[in-house]
Amino acid sequence: MSNHAETEHHIVSPKLYVVIFLSLLCLTGLTVAASYVEMYSFNVVVALGIAIVKAMLVVLFFMHVKYSSKLTKLTVFSGLFTFMVLIFMTLADYISRAWGRW
C-alpha cells in the first residue's frame, strides 16, 4: 500500500468560491431571461445546457472534484454514465415500441 498515491489535500481559495457563486447567480438570471425568449424547441436545449454548466461548476469547484483523486473523478463519471444508461435505454425502448406507427 505504500506506493498508493494519496491525493494532496488541496484547499480551494475563497476568491474562487466567490467567482463560482457569482457565475452561478448570473447563469440563473440568464436561464430565466432565456425562458422569456421564444426559441421554440431550443428553449429546452438552452435551459438544460445552462443547468448542465451550473451543475458542472458546482461539482468541479464547490465539490472539489477538479482537485480530487482519479478514483473520485472516475466515481463521479460512472454515476453520470449509469444515469445516462437509465435515460437512453428507457427512451430507446419507448421510441422503438410503436416504431412506424406514429
Added chain:
Amino acid sequence: MPENTAIAGATEVEGHHEHPPYQRHHFETMGQQNDATNFAMWLFLLTEIMFFGGLFTAYLIYRNWYYPAFVQGSHQLSIFWGTLNTAVLITSSFTMAMGVWCAEMRKKSALVLCLVLTFVLGLVFLGIKSIEYHEKWEKHHVPGLRYNLDSFLNPASDHEVYQEYHDKPLPLDMARHTELYFFLYFAMTGMHALHMIIGIGILTFMIIQAQRGAYTTGHVTFVENFGLYWHFVDIIWIFLFPLLYLISRHAN
C-alpha cells in the same frame, strides 16, 4: 475496554508512527483515510443520483406523452418564487463551501457563522417552498387529495395565469393528465425538500459540534462530506428549476 485501549496505546508507542487521534487504526495514513471516506461519500451520492434519476426519467417520458397537460400544469408555477428559491439555494451552497474552507483554516467562529447562514438559508428555501405548496392547496392543485380541473378545462377562469399565458382549454382527457404533472411536481420537489430537512437536521448537530471546536482541529472530513451532500441537493434543484418552471413558458 480500558485494557484494550491500554494495549492499543502500547503498540502504538512500539511500532507505529505517531498519528492524530482521529485517524482510524486500520488506515496507514490520514491521506488514505481521507481518500477512503471521500470515495464512500461519493458512492452514496451515486445511489442518490439514481434515486432522483428515476424521477427525472419518469418526468421526461410523461412530459412527452402528455405534453399539453404538462405545459399547462407548468404554467401554474410562479417563476418569481422559483428564481428566488434558486438564488437562496445557490447562496446556501456558497456559504457551505465557505464553511469547509473555514474548517480547513481552523477558524472556529467563522465556521459557526457559515453553518448558521447555511442553516438559515435552508429554512428560507423551505419557507418559500411552503408558500408555493400552500398556493397549490388553495387552487385545488394537489393530486389525489384536493384536485380540480377548472384551470385547465376553462383557463379563462384562472385570471392571473390566463393573463400571462392565454392557454386554450384542454379536452377533458388531457386536462385530467395535469394531475400527473402535479404528482411529479410534488414527488420531485417533495423528495428534494425532504433531503433539505435531513440536511438542516444534520446542520443543527454540526453547529453545536462546531461551537465545541470539533471541526477545527484539522479533522474536517465530516464538514467536507456534509458539504458534498448539501451541494448535491443544490444540483438536483438546478435541474428541477428549469424542468418544472421554465421550459414550458413558450410551449403552447
